[in-house]
Amino acid sequence: MRYGHDVANVRAAEQATMARLPGGLLMQRAAAALAATGAEALGRVYGTRVVVLTGSGANGGDALFAAARLARRGAGVTAVLITPDRAHREGLAALLAAGGRTVTAPDASLRAVASADLVLDGITGIGGTGGLRPAAESLAEAARTSDAAVLAVDLPSGVDADTGEVPGAAVRADVTVTFGTYKPALLVDPAAELAGALRLVDIGIGPDLGAPVLEALQHADVAALLPRPGGESDKYRRGVVGVAAGSARYPGAAVLAVSGALRAGAGAVRYAGPGGEAVLARHPEVLVTAGSPHAAGRVQAWVVGPGLGDGADARTTVSEALATDVPVLVDADGLRMLDPRTVRARTAPTVLTPHAGEAAALLGRVREDVEAHRLDSVRELAARFGATVLLKGSTTLVADPSGETPVRVNATGTAWLATAGSGDVLSGLCGSLLAAGLAPRDAASCAAYLHGLAARLAQGPLSAMDVAEAVPAAWRNAMGA
Ligand SMILES: NC(=O)C1=CN([C@@H]2O[C@H](COP(=O)(O)OP(=O)(O)OC[C@H]3O[C@@H](n4cnc5c(N)ncnc54)[C@H](O)[C@@H]3O)[C@@H](O)[C@H]2O)[C@@H](O)CC1
Numbered sequence: 001m002r003y004g005h006d007v008a009n010v011r012a013a014e015q016a017t018m019a020r021l022p023g024g025l026l027m028q029r030a031a032a033a034l035a036a037t038g039a040e041a042l043g044r045v046y047g048t049r050v051v052v053l054t055g056s057g058a059n060g061g062d063a064l065f066a067a068a069r070l071a072r073r074g075a076g077v078t079a080v081l082i083t084p085d086r087a088h089r090e091g092l093a094a095l096l097a098a099g100g101r102t103v104t105a106p107d108a109s110l111r112a113v114a115s116a117d118l119v120l121d122g123i124t125g126i127g128g129t130g131g132l133r134p135a136a137e138s139l140a141e142a143a144r145t146s147d148a149a150v151l152a153v154d155l156p157s158g159v160d161a162d163t164g165e166v167p168g169a170a171v172r173a174d175v176t177v178t179f180g181t182y183k184p185a186l187l188v189d190p191a192a193e194l195a196g197a198l199r200l201v202d203i204g205i206g207p208d209l210g211a212p213v214l215e216a217l218q219h220a221d222v223a224a225l226l227p228r229p230g231g232e233s234d235k236y237r238r239g240v241v242g243v244a245a246g247s248a249r250y251p252g253a254a255v256l257a258v259s260g261a262l263r264a265g266a267g268a269v270r271y272a273g274p275g276g277e278a279v280l281a282r283h284p285e286v287l288v289t290a291g292s293p294h295a296a297g298r299v300q301a302w303v304v305g306p307g308l309g310d311g312a313d314a315r316t317t318v319s320e321a322l323a324t325d326v327p328v329l330v331d332a333d334g335l336r337m338l339d340p341r342t343v344r345a346r347t348a349p350t351v352l353t354p355h356a357g358e359a360a361a362l363l364g365r366v367r368e369d370v371e372a373h374r375l376d377s378v379r380e381l382a383a384r385f386g387a388t389v390l391l392k393g394s395t396t397l398v399a400d401p402s403g404e405t406p407v408r409v410n411a412t413g414t415a416w417l418a419t420a421g422s423g424d425v426l427s428g429l430c431g432s433l434l435a436a437g438l439a440p441r442d443a444a445s446c447a448a449y450l451h452g453l454a455a456r457l458a459q460g461p462l463s464a465m466d467v468a469e470a471v472p473a474a475w476r477n478a479m480g481a
């Protein structure tokens with residue numbers, strides 16, 4: 001598991017660790033790791049040009065000490081002092097002693113950045129608030145357009161560490177070296193997208209860290225959570241999932257949701273709705289009924305919503321599914337028919353899987369607002385509906401209604417998943433895992449993981465059916481088989 005901790009937690013852990021260690025040791029550990037990563041990016045250190053963007057806090061201190069190490073190995077280092085009278089005193093002294101120089105004039109600073117081989121971004125770390133100030137903004141832009149590798153210290157400056165929001169201008173890094181633990185901004189978009197490759201460095205604060213606010217599953221976590229059929233398995237033990245999706249107008253959604261469900265290990269899939277013929281043509285193993293969920297027979301979880309349209313039948317379908325006492329996943333058209341009171345009153349779990357546009361409609365906001373505040377949006381939706389919410393996107397998030405468990409963030413996604421019908425496959429996948437008995441948060445986060453991994457394994461331009469077909473390979477890959 002990859003964990004993300006908020007700033008308050010990181011600061012408390014740093015204080016507790018520092019109290020046991022000689023002064024300055026944490027910063028030296030951070031600087032050593034930064035210098036090593038910088039040297040790796042440069043290939044050969046001697047004779048290269050390194051520029052340090054230096055803010056007024058300890059983030060700038062890390063960067064200056066790292067730059068001093070590179071200067072001692074023969075790099076020509078220039079520190080751009082954004083607030084010259086407030087630069088980290090000891091860090092600056094170390095750099096000057098190692099032969100580095102400083103610039104403060106805006107023109108000279110921009111020229112230095114433009115001709116650099118490596119830029120160390122030490123403007124702000126976890127102490128940054130409110131996006132970059134104008135002086136720093138032009139430096140960040142110069143770093144972006146130069147040929148230099150950009151190495152962010154702890155976080156790309158300008159992002160909000162706790163939320164992953166990007167309130168104004170920010171640095172775009174090729175690599176971010178972060179200390180002690182991941183910060184939410186490194187895992188959640190839009191900030192995560194600015195961080196480049198991530199490198200986590202152990203500086204010794206681990207034992208003092210409290211509970212994480214974020215978790216990202218890794219292969220081993222998914223392997224431990226996915227169900228494995230045993231000798232005693234029959235179809236009900238493996239889970240029977242009901243799919244109420246598709247309509248005369250959108251039969252394809254039924255086929256795709258069923259495809260996802262079949263490939264996530266369901267013991268059987270029952271389909272209820274007008275798309276039975278299309279489903280059977282592709283998947284003869286499915287038990288179909290033309291009626292509503294009531295008529296479908298026993299299931300252990302329902303997937304309802306994809307391609308239902310918005311007619312009266314669709315409403316009946318959604319309310320019948322919600323009236324059952326098994327887990328229900330609501331997606332797509334089904335999300336437009338949700339009443340928070342009905343969902344909150346359910347005794348079995350409910351999982352909602354909106355994309356940003358659907359989440360915005362549920363929250364009464366605009367899409368851009370949800371995209372800018374993803375963490376906040378997913379938490380608010382989960383609380384409002386008393387449901388587990390999977391907010392789709394480049395960094396998919398899963399939040400539980402209690403608000404007490406860390407939000408799960410999925411890192412396997414790829415831009416190729418932004419293709420029609422891929423969400424229907426995800427619904428089916430997640431429904432199958434719910435039917436198998438996984439807790440809603442585990443089902444949703446494992447489904448997102450497999451879905452993203454399947455798209456990666458399928459490689460390149462792909463259709464939603466390609467994603468479904470690659471799920472067994474993703475499953476084997478996650479299981480290490
Ligand atoms: N406390 C410690 O022991 C350690 C701290 N570390 C580093 O220290 C950082 C945190 O240091 P600080 O708490 O000093 O905070 P930062 O260095 O992140 O930034 C705070 C400073 O930047 C200014 N500032 C805030 N927002 C700004 C903006 N948008 N534009 C320009 N300036 C802005 C503030 O006035 C303040 O002086 C971490 O991110 C990490 O890099 C590491 O050295 C590890 C050890």
Ligand SMILES: [K+]
Nearest residue numbers: 121124153155
């Ligand atoms: K930084």
